[in-house]
Amino acid sequence: MSLVKKSFGGRRRKLTSRADLNLTPMIDTLIVLLVFLVKSYSVEPSYLTPTQSIELSRTSSTEVAPDKPALIIGKDGILLNGNVLLPFVNGVPKRDFSKEAFIPELKDKLESMKNSDKNFSGTLILQADKSVPFHVIRPVLRTAGVSGYFDIKFAGMGAE
Amino acid sequence: MFRKVNKGHNEEDGHGGLMITPLLDLLVALIPILIIGVVMTRINVVDVAVSKPVSVLKKVTPSNFDLLLKVKGTEVELVLNGKTRSKFVKSNADFATSLHNEFVSIKKAFPQEFEFKIEPESEVALDNIMEIIDSAREIRKGDPEMTRKDEATGKEVRVKYLFPKVVLRGVYS
Numbered sequence: 001m002s003l004v005k006k007s008f009g010g011r012r013r014k015l016t017s018r019a020d021l022n023l024t025p026m027i028d029t030l031i032v033l034l035v036f037l038v039k040s041y042s043v044e045p046s047y048l049t050p051t052q053s054i055e056l057s058r059t060s061s062t063e064v065a066p067d068k069p070a071l072i073i074g075k076d077g078i079l080l081n082g083n084v085l086l087p088f089v090n091g092v093p094k095r096d097f098s099k100e101a102f103i104p105e106l107k108d109k110l111e112s113m114k115n116s117d118k119n120f121s122g123t124l125i126l127q128a129d130k131s132v133p134f135h136v137i138r139p140v141l142r143t144a145g146v147s148g149y150f151d152i153k154f155a156g157m158g159a160e
Numbered sequence: 161m162f163r164k165v166n167k168g169h170n171e172e173d174g175h176g177g178l179m180i181t182p183l184l185d186l187l188v189a190l191i192p193i194l195i196i197g198v199v200m201t202r203i204n205v206v207d208v209a210v211s212k213p214v215s216v217l218k219k220v221t222p223s224n225f226d227l228l229l230k231v232k233g234t235e236v237e238l239v240l241n242g243k244t245r246s247k248f249v250k251s252n253a254d255f256a257t258s259l260h261n262e263f264v265s266i267k268k269a270f271p272q273e274f275e276f277k278i279e280p281e282s283e284v285a286l287d288n289i290m291e292i293i294d295s296a297r298e299i300r301k302g303d304p305e306m307t308r309k310d311e312a313t314g315k316e317v318r319v320k321y322l323f324p325k326v327v328l329r330g331v332y333s
Contacts, residue, residue: 023180030187037194057290060297061204098282125205130287134280141210141331152328153205156290 054129059156065125069113070155071106071144073128073136080109091131098135102143110147124149206293211277211329227266227276227323229292231284236292238262250288260295264303267322271308275325289328296323 054074072079077087085105087094097103114120124144128137144152230237234250236259245266248259267273276296280289298321299306306319 023184027180027184027187030184030191033191034187034194037191037198040198041194056203057287058294059204059206059290060294061206063205063207065203065205127203128286130285130290132286133282134284134286134289135282137286138282138331141328145210145331150210152208152210154208154286154290154293155203155205158202158204 051127054127055131056127056155056157057130059154059158061156062158063153065153065155066123068121068123068125068153069110070125070127071140073126073132073140075129078103078106078140080106080113085109093136097139100139102146103139106140106143107147110144110149114148120148121151122149123151123153125153125155127155206290207324207326208293209325209327210331211327225270225273227273228329229276229278231278231280231288231292233281233283240266256291256295259292260300263296263322264299267319268304268306271306271319272311274321274323275327276323277327277329279329293326296326298322298324 051072051074053076054072069081075088075091077084077093079085086097086103110124126137126140141152144150224241226239226241228239230239236248236250236255238245238247238259246262248255248262252258278289278292299319307316308319309315310317
């Protein structure tokens with residue numbers, strides 16, 4: 001870029017200056033960002049993703065969720081691997097199954113999953129909304145037990 | 161980093177003759193990759209065993225340690241070996257802390273034990289159950305140091321966990 005500067009004497013003098021960008025603050029920012037991202041970067045696979053319709057409880061547990069079937073109890077209903085098995089209306093089950101020994105729809109699905117899984121270990125992850133009362137969870141756990149899923153893991157938001 | 165060979169450019173220009181373009185390219189390429197891979201919230205899991213119905217249990221070995229937490233609405237009753245030891249109310253501000261301190265004092269008396277049972281009433285929300293499980297899991301900052309005898313080596317080892325094994329009662333009743 002060339003600039004024209006008028007001197008006191010009234011004579012015009014042509015100045016040459018390079019419009020260099022000061023990159024130092026940008027590089028500083030990028031390095032800080034890079035350090036933060038490297039620190040938060042995780043190489044461990046995460047098999048569970050937060051679901052919009054449920055709010056998980058907080059947990060101080062550091063055990064990462066394994067790659068196992070996840071049963072979701074949300075305000076919309078009971079979902080298994082993303083499919084609604086039992087819909088809820090206003091957060092309440094359409095059909096009251098709290099007195100049932102097990103939930104037949106869920107039992108069928110769990111058993112078919114068990115039969116098709118060659119590496120079946122009996123692990124089931126329960127991703128339930130924090131406001132879900134125990135009387136809704138109880139028949140689900142009973143059904144899981146009847147279907148051969150004895151290793152239950154409650155999902156919660158990690159403290160990270 | 162590369163120092164540019166003096167070709168027409170003055171050393172006083174730019175960044176002392178350092179070529180920062182490759183560094184910038186690297187940073188700009190790395191940052192989007194890391195942003196995609198970064199985990200802001202992680203879902204962790206808590207192992208919960210479900211107590212089996214009495215009819216299924218073939219042999220019950222008697223134990224000198226039985227810690228049970230009965231959760232009724234906002235009240236938590238801590239029962240140790242069949243006797244009520246203490247009661248806590250969820251609405252109190254220091255509920256989690258006082259419950260945790262109680263677990264610490266029980267652990268002091270029974271350092272070899274790791275299991276406790278929890279029996280929630282029908283209306284108890286999962287969040288309350290998880291909070292109790294959380295307060296019983298591990299030693300926190302400020303807790304007194306404890307040791308226990310390691311069964312494998314016979315040496316005294318520092319206790320890190322309080323009662324991480326949880327058994328959920330009342331599922332089959």
